Amino acid sequence: MSDYGYKIPALNDGEVFRNEIVIKKSRFITSAGHTRGVAEAEAFLARIRQEFADARHNCYAFNAGKGNETAFIGCSDDGEPKGTAGRPMLNVLVHSGIGEISIVVTRYFGGILLGTGGLVRAYQDSVKEILTALPLKDPENLEEIRFTADLARMHILEELVRKYGGRVISRDFSGTCCTYTVTADAVKAAFLKKDLERLNQTAQVS
Incomplete structure (x- = not known):
């Protein structure tokens, strides 16, 4: 853990870090960005939605403040069954020790239903995988x-x-x-x- 109590993504302004997993033919494309504050988080989400405008679901979670400040936290299931995407993603994020971050998981349906439990695991695993690979650094002064x-x-x-x-x-x-x-x-x-x-x-x- 950082002396600041949390880490942040070691990404340049506008840089998107990406990972993809496939579960029962459904593609889960995860995009992460360094976003300091809600305004930057919302801009990042809009950018990813536009990039994947043909996808049915662009679920997201962000923790855009210093650690886990509630005023800088948000999430959305974006059409998935309630509680199967945004909240599970956010739970992983707020326990990761990483702040100033936004994550969008874009899903392309593969024709096989995953069920509510399967969706929760898929969205959580998408976030866990990208956080494992994401380069990190201490916050700036x-x-x-x-x-x-x-x-x-x-x-x-x-x-x-x-x-x-x-x-x-x-x-x-x-x-x-x-x-x-x-x-x-x-x-x-x-x-x-x-x-x-x-x-x-x-x-x-x-």
């Missing part, structure tokens, strides 16, 4: 920053966050404003805060 911006300035401020290598973790819209949670390298965070305050003088940056 990041600082979390929160600020509120007018909707008209969102584009400018998000560009600034990207300039410093930061990531948007969440956006909370309210009226004409958006409250951001972002992360940035601890060394760069102080400079990012100063520029955010300079460009966004009406909002408090913390």
Whole structure:
């Protein structure tokens, strides 16, 4: 176990790590990505769904926070019988000691019914196999920053966050404003805060 209490995928931004198993002629294609926060998790899920748009099931589980923070956890059976895919996948994920990760298991039906127990085992095994092979590393030394911006300035401020290598973790819209949670390298965070305050003088940056 890492000194941080958890590991993260050692993957580049946008990189997809993939594994496939076949059970009774059904193909289970598992895709994993490094996703820091719910916004990145949702973007990853949408990307995989689009790639495998012809599949009947793109079941997923994500643990996109630091360890097992409930606000950053989600799953879906995506049309499989309730409780046979998303929740079993998530159970494996939250006990793996890995954070900032999203996993999608795409199933192509092979013509042989697996039954509810068979589906649970298949989706769990898909996650277990990819986690066994997935390269891991310690989390980066990041600082979390929160600020509120007018909707008209969102584009400018998000560009600034990207300039410093930061990531948007969440956006909370309210009226004409958006409250951001972002992360940035601890060394760069102080400079990012100063520029955010300079460009966004009406909002408090913390």
